[in-house]
Amino acid sequence: MRIHFIAIGGSAMHNLAIALHKKGFHVTGSDDVIFEPASSRLVKYGILPAEMGWNENNITADLDAVILGMHALTDNPELLRAQQLGLKIYSYPEYIYEQSKDKLRVVVGGSHGKTTITAMILHVLNYYKRDFDYLVGAQLAGFDTMVKLSSDAPLIIIEGDEYLASPIDRRPKFHIYKANIAVISGIAWDHINVFKTYADYVKQFALFIDTIQSGGKLIYCKTDKDLVKVVEEARADVEKIAYEIPGHLVKDGITYLMPGETPLKVFGDHNLMNLNAAKLICAQLNINSGQFDAAISSFIGAAKRLELLSSVNQTNVYKDFAHSPSKLKATIEAVKAQFPDRKLTACIELHTFSSLNKDFLVHYADTMKAADTAIVYIDEKTFQHKKLEPFSKDDVQTAFKSDKLQFFNKPEALQECLLKVNFYRTNLLLMSSGNFGALDLVKLARELNTDEQGI
Structure with missing residues (x-):
């Protein structure tokens, strides 16, 4: 070929x-x-x-x-x-389907959490040396590439993005895969350059349910009211299975999955809900609860999903993909809940078309409230590249409803600010779907001042 x-x-x-x-x-x-x-x-x-x-x-x-x-x-x-x-011209989701149409297809969709859910499923299947193909949106430990397509694997796990398939195929990608088993993790308006209204965005998930093959399974988050409404109204011939946050406890900065007190390397309500979705998928693939718990204990997360860059002197530095208002708020609250005795500096880079839209910016109101120090960074070159009108500091502070929020539009200024701060017993959360103006975040994490004597 x-x-x-x-x-x-x-x-x-x-x-x-x-x-x-x-x-x-x-x-x-x-x-x-x-x-x-x-x-x-x-x-x-x-x-x-x-x-x-x-x-x-x-x-x-x-x-x-x-x-x-x-x-x-x-x-x-x-x-x-x-x-x-x-x-013959394919979009990549069309070609993935072409290569997997004779396999059992698990498609993980949702506005947030789909990469982590997919990564958790892959980790567990890999732990038990199952034969499977996959498509996932982040680099994972133990996996050479983010796509595997073979002739023999009976199963494929696909992260199903709702963005458009190609310039000449305006369907959302996850409509194309024709899932046998599907997940929807939640609905939070995104891609507003394509889906101009929230109603139009929500409609894509209703249409996704209609693409699930007859007799298939739909696993969905029952704490999302808008999603529940979509699921209840769906008339597709599928079994509907709901999930929520599983029982757990937090001790000394470690989250344990109940009832067996299985220690986890990930934390936060979003991650725990993602874990429950992955567990239900794995149950459909003949991996029982005890087997899942044993495997998931060693899961360290996907790249840029609360990825730990540094841990020294009671200071953890995390890199995260959070960019939507709901995910930003949830990620900040998760880190605060996991380390209640530490302060938190949270820094978000606004990078997507949605987040750089002035009308959409108001959705970020109060999302950084739980942080002790809140910083918003927008690379001035991003506005130029996307041909958008730049935001001022006042624009950002007004939208986020915080006059204490710090604002930077040059990477050098952001780095200089962070290197001047003493981070002893203070966690730093760096969130972006971009790259912070090509800053070396690992090097930055190593150079932060965490000296108790310097306070």
């Missing part, structure tokens, strides 16, 4: 390219820019484009398929050439 990727550098795209290369396909690709870690990974497997940019000569009649990434535009010369030649 000869496959060409248009916009091969994307997170899911380059991982799919590697998965198909490992399957024995002849893979080529193109992009106008490729960042790390995609660049190094593509080099490792010998499929990094020799030159950056688009070239219609990359598209030849002998290609079996073209896979189109969301980064490409509808007037992309390679896309136009593929259309002219009448080649």
Whole structure:
């Protein structure tokens, strides 16, 4: 099979390219820019484009398929050439389905928590050496790539994103997979550049339920009132299974899963709800409660999901993907609850189209209230890149309802501020779907002042 990727550098795209290369396909690709870690990974497997940019000569009649990434535009010369030649053009979710249509498909959807739920399921299946394929939105310990596609695995676990499939396929990705078993973790308005109203966004989850195969299973969070309403109104021929926060206790900064007091390496209500969703999925895959607990005890989390960067002198530094208002609030409250005797400095980078929309910004009101020090960072280059009107400090403080909130738009200024603070017995939470202006967060965490004598 000869496959060409248009916009091969994307997170899911380059991982799919590697998965198909490992399957024995002849893979080529193109992009106008490729960042790390995609660049190094593509080099490792010998499929990094020799030159950056688009070239219609990359598209030849002998290609079996073209896979189109969301980064490409509808007037992309390679896309136009593929259309002219009448080649089969897939979005990556379409191609994942094409490669897994004869497998049992577990699709994990929801506005938040889907990466963690998927990662937990993968961890448990891997613990018991089960044979499975997968697609997950973050790098996981013990997994070489974020996509695996094989000929023999009877099962695939898919993180089902609700964003659009490609520039020429305007369906949400998770509508395409046709789940046999599905999860919806919750609904919180996102992607407002595509879904202009909350009602339109909610509708995508109702449509997702309709794509579950007849006789399938839907596992959903019963503490989300809007989600419950959607599930109750659904008429699809599926079994509906609800979940909530499992029994647990917190002692000396460690969360234990009850009733067996299984120690966990993750914490917070969101993570515990994610864990319960994963446990119910695993039950459908013939892994019982005791087996699940034994395996999940060693789960350390997915990259950028409350990822511990440093722990010294009663100071923990975490990196997290939180960017939506609900996830921001929940993540801050989780860290405060886990370490009630420590102060918390919480820093969020606003990076998505939704968070940089002035009308949407008001949804962040009071979300950082639980932090002792609240910081909002927006890279001034992000506004330029996305062609949006910049926010002022007053705009941000007004929206967040906090005149004590600190605001930065240059990475050097943010770093200088953090390095001046004494963090002894104070945790630092760095949250973003971006990269804080390319700051080296691990190096920053190591250089923080945590000296008790310096107070």
